[in-house]
Structure formats: C-alpha cells, structure tokens
Amino acid sequence: MVTRRTFALAAIGTALAAASAVSGAVLAFVLGPLRRRAPQEPALLDVGPASAFEALRAGASPPEEVFVERAVEDGYMTRRVKERFAIVRDGRAASGLAALATTCSHLGCGVSWDRGRNAFLCPCHGGVYGPDGAVLAGPPPRPLTRLPLVVIGGRVQLDASALDA
Amino acid sequence: MKRLFEFLESRASLSSLWRAFADEPVSVRRAWFFTLGSAALVALLVQFATGFALALAYAPTPDHAWESVKAIQTRLPAGALVRGFHHWGASAIVVFAVLHLARTFLFGAYLKPRELNWLVGVALLLVILAFGFTGYLLPWDQKAYWATVVGTRVPAALPVVGPAASRVMAGGAMVGAATLTRFYAVHVVLLPILTLGLVAAHLLLLRKHGHAGPTSGPDQRQPFFPYQAARDAAVGLALVILLLWLAARHPAPLERLADPTDTSYVPRPEWYFLPLFQLLKFFKGPFEPIGTAVLPGVSMLLLALVPWLDRGASRRPRDRRRVLAVGGAGAILLLGLLYFGALDTPKGNVSGLDPASQPPPDARLLGGLASYDRRGCASCHGTDGRPGAAPAARTITLAARGHALLGEALAAHVKEKSVKAPATEEGGENLDKDIPSLLAYVEALGKDGPRFSALPQPIRVGGAAIDREDCRQCHQLYGEGGRKGPALQHLLGKRDRDWLVAHFKEPKKLVPGSKMPSFRFLQDAELAAMSDYLLAVP
Numbered sequence: 001m002v003t004r005r006t007f008a009l010a011a012i013g014t015a016l017a018a019a020s021a022v023s024g025a026v027l028a029f030v031l032g033p034l035r036r037r038a039p040q041e042p043a044l045l046d047v048g049p050a051s052a053f054e055a056l057r058a059g060a061s062p063p064e065e066v067f068v069e070r071a072v073e074d075g076y077m078t079r080r081v082k083e084r085f086a087i088v089r090d091g092r093a094a095s096g097l098a099a100l101a102t103t104c105s106h107l108g109c110g111v112s113w114d115r116g117r118n119a120f121l122c123p124c125h126g127g128v129y130g131p132d133g134a135v136l137a138g139p140p141p142r143p144l145t146r147l148p149l150v151v152i153g154g155r156v157q158l159d160a161s162a163l164d165a
Numbered sequence: 166m167k168r169l170f171e172f173l174e175s176r177a178s179l180s181s182l183w184r185a186f187a188d189e190p191v192s193v194r195r196a197w198f199f200t201l202g203s204a205a206l207v208a209l210l211v212q213f214a215t216g217f218a219l220a221l222a223y224a225p226t227p228d229h230a231w232e233s234v235k236a237i238q239t240r241l242p243a244g245a246l247v248r249g250f251h252h253w254g255a256s257a258i259v260v261f262a263v264l265h266l267a268r269t270f271l272f273g274a275y276l277k278p279r280e281l282n283w284l285v286g287v288a289l290l291l292v293i294l295a296f297g298f299t300g301y302l303l304p305w306d307q308k309a310y311w312a313t314v315v316g317t318r319v320p321a322a323l324p325v326v327g328p329a330a331s332r333v334m335a336g337g338a339m340v341g342a343a344t345l346t347r348f349y350a351v352h353v354v355l356l357p358i359l360t361l362g363l364v365a366a367h368l369l370l371l372r373k374h375g376h377a378g379p380t381s382g383p384d385q386r387q388p389f390f391p392y393q394a395a396r397d398a399a400v401g402l403a404l405v406i407l408l409l410w411l412a413a414r415h416p417a418p419l420e421r422l423a424d425p426t427d428t429s430y431v432p433r434p435e436w437y438f439l440p441l442f443q444l445l446k447f448f449k450g451p452f453e454p455i456g457t458a459v460l461p462g463v464s465m466l467l468l469a470l471v472p473w474l475d476r477g478a479s480r481r482p483r484d485r486r487r488v489l490a491v492g493g494a495g496a497i498l499l500l501g502l503l504y505f506g507a508l509d510t511p512k513g514n515v516s517g518l519d520p521a522s523q524p525p526p527d528a529r530l531l532g533g534l535a536s537y538d539r540r541g542c543a544s545c546h547g548t549d550g551r552p553g554a555a556p557a558a559r560t561i562t563l564a565a566r567g568h569a570l571l572g573e574a575l576a577a578h579v580k581e582k583s584v585k586a587p588a589t590e591e592g593g594e595n596l597d598k599d600i601p602s603l604l605a606y607v608e609a610l611g612k613d614g615p616r617f618s619a620l621p622q623p624i625r626v627g628g629a630a631i632d633r634e635d636c637r638q639c640h641q642l643y644g645e646g647g648r649k650g651p652a653l654q655h656l657l658g659k660r661d662r663d664w665l666v667a668h669f670k671e672p673k674k675l676v677p678g679s680k681m682p683s684f685r686f687l688q689d690a691e692l693a694a695m696s697d698y699l700l701a702v703p
C-alpha cells in the first residue's frame with residue numbers, strides 16, 4: 001500500500017535525481033578549467049642567439065626584455081600569445097642567464113624594469129622587485145617566477161614548462 | 166474601451182491588481198528620500214533595454230570583441246548613444262543603490278519585520294557589482310583586460326580554494342577567450358535572471374510589510390498613486406535626461422585593444438572598485454588575503470547582518486547612536502579609500518576614444534595630403550587649405566579655388582604651379598599620377614581638413630604609402646578597389662605589425678602561392694606605418 005507520504009518522498013527523490021543529473025553536467029562543464037591539459041608543444045622556446053646576451057652575462061648591462069611566442073590552451077581554442085620575459089644574469093645557472101616572468105606575483109599586472117631605481121616596478125599596487133626578481137617592497141607575496149634558460153647550439157632557449165603548472 | 170476593461174478585469178482581475186498597487190498608503194514626510202530606490206530601478210530598466218541593444222552587435226571573442234564595440238561606438242546608428250547610456254547607467258545604479266541603502270540604514274527601516282528585505286537588498290548590491298565587474302571586460306580594451314587580470318587573481322590568495330576559484334573565474338590559467346565567454350554568459354544570462362528574481366522579491370516584501378514611514382511622530386499617509394508615483398516619475402525622468410546628456414556629451418571610453426605585453430599601461434579599475442583596489446596596497450606578503458578577502462568579506466557580512474546586530478526596538482536615529490556611528494565610520498573609510506584610490510589614478514588613462522582607434526581616413530585622401538605637402542601647395546594656400554604664412558595677396562582658400570576650377574583646369578593648375586619635382590625622382594614613373602588623390606583631398610578639405618593634421622604620424626605616412634603604391638589595384642580598401650587579393654579590412658586581431666611588415670617584404674614566404682609582389686624596396690619605417698594604417702582600418 002502506497003501512502004501519500006511515501007509517494008511524496010518518491011516524487012521528491014525522483015525530481016532531485018533529475019535535477020542533480022542536469023546540474024551535475026552543468027557544474028562539470030563550469031568547473032572544466034580545473035582540469036589541466038598537457039602542453040601541446042615542446043616547452044623549449046627560442047629567445048635569441050647567445051651572443052646577444054654576452055654583455056648581460058658579464059654584468060655590464062641591465063635586464064633585457066624579450067617577447068616569446070607560445071601556444072596556450074584558451075577555452076575553445078589554442079591561441080598563440082606573445083609573452084614578455086626579462087632576461088637577467090644568473091651566476092648559478094650553466095648558461096649564466098635566467099628568465100623572469102614579468103607577471104607580478106601579487107595580482108598579475110605587468111612589471112617592467114626601471115633604470116633609475118634599478119628594480120622591477122609594478123604599476124598596480126606598488127610592488128618592487130630586485131634585479132634577481134626578489135621582492136624589495138610592496139604587497140607581492142613571492143618573487144617573480146624564474147624560468148631556466150639553456151644554451152643549445154648557440155641559441156638561448158627558454159624552458160616554459162613551469163608556466164603551465 | 167469599457168468592455169475591454171471589463172474583459173481584462175473578469176479574466177485577469179487587472180484593475181483590482183492596479184488598485185492594490187496604486188492605493189498602497191505611503192508616508193508623506195521625507196517623501197523625496199523614498200525615490201532613491203525607484204531611481205535605481207529606472208537605471209536598471211535602462212540597462213536592460215540598452216544591454217539588449219548592445220548584445221545585438223557584440224561578439225564575445227578576443228578576435229572580434231574590441232572591433233565590434235568600436236563599430237558600435239563609431240559606425241552603427243545610435244551606437245555611441247546606446248553604449249553611453251549603458252556605460253553611465255552602470256554608474257547610476259551603483260550610486261542610487263548605495264544612496265538607497267544609506268537612507269534605509271539611517272532611517273532604521275531594516276528593523277523587524279523588514280530584516281529579510283534588507284538581506285535581499287544587500288544581495289542586489291552584490292549582483293550590481295558583479296554586473297559591473299563582468300561588464301567591463303567585454304569591450305576587450307586595455308582597461309578591460311588588466312582590470313580583469315587583477316580581479317580574477319584577487320581570490321587566488323585565499324588558502325586552499327583560492328587558486329581553483331581563480332581558475333574557474335578566468336576559465337583557465339590566464340585571462341583569454343574562455344574568460345570572455347564566461348563573463349559574457351554571466352553578464353547577459355545569469356545576472357539578469359538573478360536580478361529579476363531579487364527585484365521581484367524586494368518589491369513584494371516591501372508591499373507585504375508596507376512602507377516603514379517616519380522614524381517617530383505622527384505618520385500621515387497618501388495613496389502611492391498619484392502622489393509618490395509622481396515623485397518617482399520626476400526623479401526617474403530627471404535621471405534619464407541626465408543619462409542622455411552624459412551619453413551624448415561624454416561618450417563611453419574605449420581604450421586601445423587589449424595587449425598583454427604592453428609595458429606602458431597603468432591599470433586602474435572602474436571607480437566603484439577603487440576602494441577595494443586601494444585596500445589591496447596595504448597588505449603585504451602573507452597578509453595579502455586580509456585585503457583581498459577577509460576585510461571585504463567581513464564588511465559585506467556585517468552589512469548583511471545589520472538587522473540582527475541592531476536589536477533595539479526604536480527606529481529613531483537618536484536611539485541608535487552606536488549603530489549609526491559604526492555605519493558612519495564604515496562610510497567614511499570607504500569614501501577615504503575611494504578618494505585616495507582616485508588620487509593615485511594616472512590622468513592619461515582616462516581618455517575617451519583613443520584617436521588612433523577612430524577609423525583612419527581613406528588612403529587616397531592621405532595620399533593627396535602627402536602630395537599637397539610635396540607639391541608645395543601650402544606656400545599659397547596654407548596648411549589645411551586655409552590662409553597661412555604666405556603673403557596675403559596670394560593666399561586663396563582652397564575651397565574657393567575648388568569651386569572656380571574644375572576637372573582638367575584644376576589638374577592643369579596643379580601641374581603649372583607645383584614645386585618642380587626633384588631630379589632624384591625615378592624615371593619612367595608618371596610624376597603626376599598623384600593628381601587624382603590630390604584632387605580628392607582638396608575636395609574633402611572643406612569638411613574633414615582639420616582632422617587630418619591631428620592624425621598620428623604612422624597613419625598619415627602609412628595611408629599615403631598605401632595610396633602611392635596603389636594597393637587598391639588588387640585589394641579592396643573601404644569597399645573600393647580590385648579583387649585579386651583579399652580585402653584590406655578586419656586585420657586587427659588576426660595579424661600584427663611584425664607579420665604585416667614581414668609579409669610586405671616577402672609575401673610568398675608567409676602565404677605560399679601568393680601573387681603579391683615584394684615591397685622590400687620600401688623603408689622599414691614606411692612598411693611599419695603601412696601596417697599601422699591597415700590595422701587601424703575597421
């Protein structure tokens with residue numbers, strides 16, 4: 001014998017199941033970006049001939065800005081984006097060089113090198129980084145992201161795999 | 166007519182509904198203060214109407230968003246007006262919603278039994294701010310891009326859930342195509358539905374408990390219609406007129422196309438987010454979440470809980486001194502942050518439409534302008550065709566000349582009077598092939614002349630070179646020219662300057678099978694200017 005109560009509970013249960021099937025699918029779609037895909041192409045990107053950075057390696061010139069194009073997964077498409085990096089001196093690396101991402105670790109604004117203050121400045125909330133990317137002042141919680149540079153066949157190559165992590 | 170009303174009454178009780186709506190008793194004292202909420206509602210209706218119109222012409226992809234907004238702003242009929250309404254309407258909603266909230270707070274109108282309606286109001290305020298945040302990404306200009314970069318990373322500093330929340334907001338690791346579709350969907354689907362529901366709840370709850378009336382003393386009431394309705398209508402009308410004036414006189418800004426690599430851009434958010442922006446400067450390193458999440462979150466929570474924190478029975482301000490003092494301090498803090506945030510805003514950024522983003526004049530006119538300079542026309546006719554430094558007797562305005570001399574006679578005059586071409590000019594080329602362009606320029610001088618001198622240098626040089634090299638022999642430009650090559654339009658977003666310059670030099674290398682001749686004999690600066698011109702063409 002089906003009572004009104006069991007019938008009502010069954011009806012509510014069925015409705016909830018149907019609703020959660022739909023909203024589960026929607027939720028999975030909305031949260032899709034949480035899934036990380038492996039980068040589509042080799043992570044080594046060409047920065048330029050090693051000879052171009054001799055003065056920098058010797059400590060005779062300030063950090064240098066380079067633009068590197070790479071493919072990024074962007075929603076429904078793969079886009080080629082130009083990214084800006086600062087090439088700095090790095091005594092510990094075999095190449096003598098390292099690349100710093102120019103994205104402020106605070107909230108993602110673009111930092112740029114200031115000759116006068118000998119530091120990277122963020123235009124948003126006043127973050128200041130030293131020539132090695134360490135935080136000197138302001139709100140940034142972490143140093144600038146450092147990416148290894150290797151020299152292969154006289155060309156400086158940037159290992160961008162850390163950027164997708 | 167009477168039968169129609171009878172029909173509507175019997176089938177839908179419309180006139181009874183109208184009576185219930187119109188006869189609601191409303192307090193007479195301080196009646197003008199009670200128009201603030203309906204002004205916010207009027208602004209909301211303006212947003213719904215103009216938002217629908219904008220969505221008709223807007224394309225939510227990084228390749229087309231900026232271009233479609235530029236078309237709305239510069240080419241589509243009434244586009245600038247509609248967008249102006251939408252731009253200023255957004256600010257108007259924030260202003261009136263906050264004033265309405267301040268009035269409710271001051272008069273203690275949130276006290277029992279109206280606590281729930283206060284909560285609905287706070288939710289509406291959050292929805293309005295979400296509208297603002299998602300809305301200003303859509304033009305995909307510099308401000309849009311950078312404000313969203315900052316905005317989507319604000320939650321990232323939260324422990325545990327932060328990075329995931331930031332990723333879900335942006336639709337990926339960085340702001341891009343997925344962010345734009347996400348924000349668009351939230352802005353035009355989710356938030357409007359929420360708004361309709363919340364506004365309906367707000368009005369129904371208002372009617373359920375009735376108008377709160379004066380905080381103390383006698384309460385004299387009048388029916389809502391026509392008394393309060395007239396005041397609401399007057400304020401609403403004034404608001405619409407103000408918005409119309411703002412939209413017409415102060416066009417909504419559109420900055421340069423979003424450029425993630427631009428080093429010179431100093432990002433600043435819309436004014437109603439400046440207090441938060443300023444707050445973010447004060448908390449360093451591990452304390453960052455205090456500025457990004459704890460303080461804003463706690464203050465919104467306190468605001469929502471006001472009816473339960475103020476447990477007094479009296480609505481009179483003098484009995485609620487402590488609550489009002491805390492609220493006042495909060496308001497002063499907020500205004501202070503807004504003030505200092507605004508002080509720190511560089512002036513250069515808040516420009517109107519970037520001059521370079523106006524569609525450039527036809528290349529032929531720029532070719533004519535170059536020819537005008539080269540032939541020394543200015544020595545008699547002045548720059549821009551107006552009397553200049555030349556001896557007054559010989560100065561003839563070009564407009565007058567253009568009327569007197571037509572066709573062949575004008576061409577003959579140009580040939581006769583021009584500064585003789587220098588001997589270095591290549592042989593074989595027809596030295597007078599620029600005359601048609603020159604004549605077109607002279608004809609256009611009457612109305613467009615002064616605008617040309619304000620054009621950025623690359624646009625002038627590039628347009629002139631495109632005219633001189635006769636790109637139109639094979640390409641359509643502004644709907645005119647040959648069809649052997651692709652039309653020169655909508656290049657922005659698809660090509661950049663480096664690509665175009667490389668392509669001018671060696672077309673076959675970049676487009677296999679291309680029949681375009683190489684232009685490597687031109688100087689790099691000129692090729693770059695030609696690229697700039699082409700990228701500016703809509």
